Amino acid sequence: MVVSQLRMTRRNGAVSAESPAKASTQTLPPDWEDEPPALSDFTQLPHKDFGKNQLIETNEEFKRSLRGILREFPPISYAFAYGSGVFPQSDASTSRITHSPHLNPPEAILKWQKGGGKMIDFMLATKFTQHFHSLNLNRHKDHYSFLGSLGSAVVSHVQDAYGAGAYFNPYITVNGTMIKYAVVNFQTLHRDLSDWDTLYLAGRLHKPVKILFEEPNIRVANQRNLLSAVRCALLLLPPTFSEKQLYSTITGLSYKGDPRMEYGSEHPKKIDNIVTHQIRNFRLLYHDLITSLPNVSYLDQQCFSKLDWMDDTKLDVRMSQDMDVERRGNMVRRLPKSFRQKLYFLYQRKFAIPGREFQEMLDESKDEDAEGGLKKQVGGAFDRRIAGEKDLPDMVARAVNQTVKWPATVQSFKGILTAGPVRAWRYLQEKREKGKQK
Incomplete structure (x- = not known):
């Protein structure tokens, strides 16, 4: 276990955890973010163990059932599979489920869900959207609403052109198991992980998920996505905070501006439930990334005196971050491109920077160099100026809201078309019931 080999260092008087991965640069090699990926197989990853933090373990039989x-x-x-049907968001003893939605699921699914049973959510990425839907309509036309009768060209257009680029089919029974699955274009997923165009797809991968089929370029893009989530959360947090505050802030990013949260269509304690019941998986997902950053530290000695502290789900360790303007400016500069530009535009209005001057600043801050490679992302004067502003957390929150709100709203309305009125109404009613829970 990584934790059993933790080393202690001191930065600015605070104790920080340094994993063997950080010390030997095995999982996070230096400057890996500055190298544009164009990988054909997993042997070309920065390191053989690179990104394995993303591979959250489950019961082997459960994994085989999902792949089936x-x-x-x-x-x-x-x-990948995600949601409460894969990783519990409440105690089994307090679950209100009175019957299983599954007709005749594999025994492994019943055991993993401890008999209660919840619909399992999947996200499927394909490089050829229309081809996938053409084949899928031939196999499973009953999965589709009336849009399916209009053909794969219409279905793929509705998927790619509106909202966040996802096409959901809910309340589908496969192998006796009730599922909801979304189809997304591979490039749409890769772009959202890298640039945060909508945070709709990237946000789902901020939380523990069960990856079932992998691709090396997505693994690299998601590692950037996870590290970006840590940086964004740190810009929203005060100098000292708890571990659960950090993970709650990360989890909450993709819910800011989401109409389901604003209009009571989600459990009011959804974020807290996710973090509380998946704290160990959050640690496995983020610990190495946290320790790779020079400006965040664990403060509690028990992180080092207890070799198995990551398994202690009752523990909520204290953390701190360096509020130095230069270091925070570097974090601003390393935010995903589309999201960073929204933050820049907010400060352009605040500082009343003329359009031509601002455009020159944007050109200088481009991620790509003249030859199409990635430039080393070091904060410039504008990034440091932003980092020194007291309203930075509020501005970052506004940028998140702007990123999420419109795509999530359109995606919700699109669900009426893709699921069909009956299934869409059923889904809305179930969400409203969750929203009424305390």
Whole structure:
């Protein structure tokens, strides 16, 4: 276990955890973020263990059952299962589920869900959207609403052109198991992970998910996505905070501006429930990334006196971050491109920077160099000026809201078309029931 080999260092008087991965640069090699990925297989990753923090473990039989479900679909490039049907968001003893939605699921699914039973959510990424839907309509036309009768060209257009680029089919039974699955274009997923165009897809991967089919370029893009989530959360947090505050802030990013949260269509304690019941998986997902950053530290000695502290789900360790303007400016500069530009535009209005001067600043801050490679992302004068502003957390929150709100709203309305009125109404009613829970 990584934690059993933790080393202690002191930065600015605070104790920080340094994993063997950080010390030997095995999982996070220096400057890996500045190298544009164009990988054909996993042997070209920065290191053989690179990104394995993303591979959250589950019961092997449960994983095989999930993969068995995916084998009923046309070939895909990348897929993961997520949500409360995969990783619990409440105690089994307090679950209000009175019956299982599954007709005749594999025994492994019943055991993993401890008999209660919840619909399992999947995200399927394909490089050829229309081809996938053409094959899938031939196999499973009953999965689709009336849009399916209009053909794969219409279905793929609705998927790619509106909202966040996802096409959901809910309340589908495959291998006796009730599922909801979304189809996304591979490039749409990769772009959202890298640039945070909508945070709709990237936000789902901020939380523990079960990756079932992998692709090396997505693994690299998601590692950037996870590290960006840590940086963004740190810009929202005060100098000292708890571990759960950090993970709650990360989890909450993709919910800011989401109409489901604003209009009571989600459990009011959803974020807290996710973090509380998945704290160990959050640690496995983020610990190495946290320790790779020079400006955040663990403060509690028990992180080092207890070799198995990551397994202690009752522990909520204290953390701190360096508020130095230069270091925070570097974090601003390393935010995903689309999201960073929204933050820049907010400060352009605040500082009343003329359009031509601002455009020159944007050109200087481009991630790509003249030859198409990635430039080393070091904060410039504008980034440091932003980092020194007291309203930075508020501005970052506004940028998140701007990123999430419109795509999530359109995606919600699109669900009426893709799911069909009956299934869409059923889904809305179930969400409203969750919203009424305390």
